[in-house]
Amino acid sequence: MRISPADIDLAAALADVAGAAIRPYFRAEFGLESKADASPVTLADRAAEAAMRQLIERTFPDDAIIGEEYGTKPGKSGRAWVLDPIDGTRAFISGRPIFGTLIALMVEGWPMLGVIDQPILRERWTGVIGQPTLFNGAPARTRLVKALDEALLATTSPALFDDSQLHAFEHLDAQVRSTVLGGDCYNYGCLACGHIDVVVEAGLKIHDFAALVPVVEGAGGRMCDWQGDPLTSDSIGEVIAAGEPARVDDIIEALSCRGH
Numbered sequence: 001m002r003i004s005p006a007d008i009d010l011a012a013a014l015a016d017v018a019g020a021a022i023r024p025y026f027r028a029e030f031g032l033e034s035k036a037d038a039s040p041v042t043l044a045d046r047a048a049e050a051a052m053r054q055l056i057e058r059t060f061p062d063d064a065i066i067g068e069e070y071g072t073k074p075g076k077s078g079r080a081w082v083l084d085p086i087d088g089t090r091a092f093i094s095g096r097p098i099f100g101t102l103i104a105l106m107v108e109g110w111p112m113l114g115v116i117d118q119p120i121l122r123e124r125w126t127g128v129i130g131q132p133t134l135f136n137g138a139p140a141r142t143r144l145v146k147a148l149d150e151a152l153l154a155t156t157s158p159a160l161f162d163d164s165q166l167h168a169f170e171h172l173d174a175q176v177r178s179t180v181l182g183g184d185c186y187n188y189g190c191l192a193c194g195h196i197d198v199v200v201e202a203g204l205k206i207h208d209f210a211a212l213v214p215v216v217e218g219a220g221g222r223m224c225d226w227q228g229d230p231l232t233s234d235s236i237g238e239v240i241a242a243g244e245p246a247r248v249d250d251i252i253e254a255l256s257c258r259g260h
């Protein structure tokens with residue numbers, strides 16, 4: 001099943017309506033609450049997802065919807081739109097424009113179309129499997145590095161790793177040139193444009209990573225889990241993104257050193 005121009009147009013429209021819902025709340029009164037898992041949620045998260053869901057239901061009513069805030073609506077088409085209205089809510093509530101809206105179209109469990117949209121900076125990455133990734137309409141390319149000791153590594157927070165994952169990450173961290181913390185989905189956009197070389201994370205849910213795969217891979221990079229397997233709806237949330245696909249085996253080898 002191919003991605004059509006209508007699918008790409010809808011993804012862009014979804015990013016537009018989400019951005020319109022989010023911008024009035026940025027650095028303003030955003031109605032912060034804590035969800036059952038203690039993660040933060042705001043009025044902006046809910047307004048953006050509600051606007052996107054309404055547009056999908058009007059355009060492709062047979063498609064499933066998987067959203068972070070409002071759950072799953074079953075579909076009949078074998079397609080699912082996966083939505084994270086604000087990936088990086090902590091950045092949003094602290095007034096830092098390094099969060100993003102994530103929009104993915106999965107077909108039979110595989111990420112085929114992805115958008116990372118930063119609505120404050122007006123930056124948008126659009127990836128379609130088999131096509132070049134576009135950053136604000138122009139092709140984006142990852143940076144090639146010949147060895148891990150030349151690489152810039154990023155992760156949102158080491159606190160999100162369990163003990164064995166943290167041990168593995170520290171082993172990788174010791175082998176790279178430098179490491180930057182924070183950034184959520186924005187790191188993957190920076191990787192697609194050649195500013196970051198490796199992103200490693202764990203504990204991600206489907207709405208956290210589905211949109212990232214087409215963006216990174218369409219820019220020349222590779223995404224997989226910590227065992228090197230492709231990311232699908234069945235993945236457990238251990239994620240590697242590499243701007244230089246030839247470095248993936250080196251990254252996996254470094255991460256294989258887990259504590260007990």
